[in-house]
Amino acid sequence: MSTAIVALNNPQAARSPAHTATIYLKEVKYEFLKNLRLRMYTASVLSFPIMFYVLFGLVLNANESIAGMRVPTYLIATYGTFGVMGASLFGTAAGLASDRGLGWLQVKRASPMPPFAYFVAKVITSMVFSSIIVLVLFALGVAIGGVRMSASEFTRLLATLVAGSLPFSAMGLALGYFAGPNSAPPTINLIYLPMSFCSGLWVPFMFLPNVVRQIALVLPPYHLSQLALGIVDAGNHETNATHWEVLIAFTMICLGIARIGFQRDQEKMYG
């Protein structure tokens, strides 16, 4: 019996879980390498939060305090949130929009790779870059800023910020399906930068005008930054459950929107 006849008679060949896991890991590995080799992506995503942290946390305000906490420690939480947002949004939205424009999605659908592996790879790559940003901020804070935290506080802060990248990855998927490849980066910036400012990531929350503080309550970066600030004992003393609730709700809404965008693309591609 020839291979072709076997394949035609068995259109859905079984794949073992180990084989599926290998495919997912390879997709994650090559997605990470692809982003790492894009110098503009790596430079902008890594350098912005680090540059702001060095300037505002280590050079200008190293000896000041905000909310009873030293500025270098406070800004690890807020600029960590800023960095995680950027890594997630640019990693998923810009990459997805670009792949749609280049026709890569059709190539990947024609391959034996499970379609879901593509999205998992983008999300995990964003989490890896988020971890790198947070670790670099930690290292700078400890080495130069005199930041002192226990190992468990560091671990909880890192885990919170990396887990908090998921809502922004979902937002990135939604944006990536509705923005074109050329308009995706400016669209992301149009949302990312004002959202960061209004959430108190650049200017501490208590110094924002009242109207902006009201707006912040519905913005996910505000809630993620409050979770992070709570770990370093500089938050608004709201319950963590409320912040996680908003982030989870936001993730659901963005995944729904991404799903609609995906279906719209499927209709265009396959009729």
Add this chain to the structure above:
Amino acid sequence: MQRNSKQSVGWAIVLILVGIVAFFGGVKWLIPLVPAAMLIWFRVGPALGTGRN
């Protein structure tokens, strides 16, 4: 629009509504809504497949 696509978009809208309810409903609503959202997500999941993968 094909029937499958309409169903998929419909479930996606349901997922968005679940998210909105979770946003305004408060923490106590997360207990039923998160499993509901996961069920909805995996319910529409097969539409991602080509039947071959």
